[in-house]
Amino acid sequence: KTINATMNSLFSKQGTWVGDGSKDSAIIIDDEKSTIIITSKTEMAPFNVILNISSLENSFYYEITLSSLNGTISAGLVNKNDFRPGWDTDGLFYNGNVHNGKTALITGFGDETVRAGDKVGVYAKRHDPDSELVVAYYINGRCLGTGFRLTSLDADDDFFPCLSVCGSATFSYAAPEILPLVVIRKQPIYTDYTGEWKLVRVFMGPELGEYPLPSDRDIIFSFGDLIDDNVYPFSVSMMNTLSGTVKLNNNVFESFDGVEIEMVSSTLMMPPPLWQGVESTITSSLSDVYKMIVSNGLILSGPTAEFILEPYAPFFEPCTAYKTGCH
Secondary structure (H helix, E strand, O other): OOOOOOEEOOOOOOEEEOOOOOOOOOOEOOOOOOEEEOOOOOOOEEEEEEEOOOOOOOOEEEEEEEEEEEEEEEEEEEHHHHOOOOOHOOOOOOOEEEEEEOOOEEOOOOOOOOOOOOEEEEEEEOOOOOEEEEEEEEEEOOOEEEEEEEOOOOOOOOOEEEEEEEEEEEEEEEEOOOOOOOOOOOOOOOOOOOOEEEEEEEEEOOOOOEEOOOOOOOOOEOOOEEEOOOOOEEEOOOOOOOEEEEEEEEEEEEOEEEEEEEEEOOOOOOOOOOHHHHHHHHHHHHOOEEEEEEOEEEEEEEEOOOEEEEEEEOOOOOOOOOOOOOO
């Protein structure tokens, strides 16, 4: 049998969303608006729905676009044999974390929990019933990478689209004709400073010579959500974690924003000898920074220090199991 590896086996197939039998929960199909509303009895327990459709032997992809969400939603897959009411369902889900319907298996897989306005995609990559199942997740067009890689499967282990809702969710569903081309985790795209940034290069001294960074651990700069229009909560994670603020001071240096960095606290672990010098140098140099810009990454700069950073996309080993744990 010849398989077109780019075609989505869900495309143009008609199916029906079916609930798990939980009492006082509901599925409402709004044909006029092309939306689906799923409501659970309580936000304390999920209402699971499965796309009832003929067996899907090959790779498939679907996505949901949330127009409203009161509570939480998880998108993923389920084996029909594991589809049960509430917390009893065992599945391959994503809601910001990768989980099995009960327990988080990979925390921090996404940047944050799924919210209204998000588009969530689920890709089940499987070329025949006997091959491994690779499950990748997407958020707003960005591939988050592989959450599951299951090899110990039987030929009758069929997986189907499944959603798990605590509360109420309104969404549209789509199964594009072509499968995603990217299954490797991609860096987030930041349009402002908020987010996590990996330090890749540092330049020090009056002539800004490059300062060598250790290779055994990433150094992460984190900017929280803007407060009062001009202050970012700020931290630097090395062996210790520094915490403080970055204040926008309304000065402009060419295209750079003028800033003032204030570090107010630090954890007090004793780092290895190599890291003692690194932490001391970076900590003292941050006070020298007076401008920053997002331009093909993040640049923080001062007279005798310059930090070059890129969006941070941590790598996660995919789960090789799901019912009793990740591995």
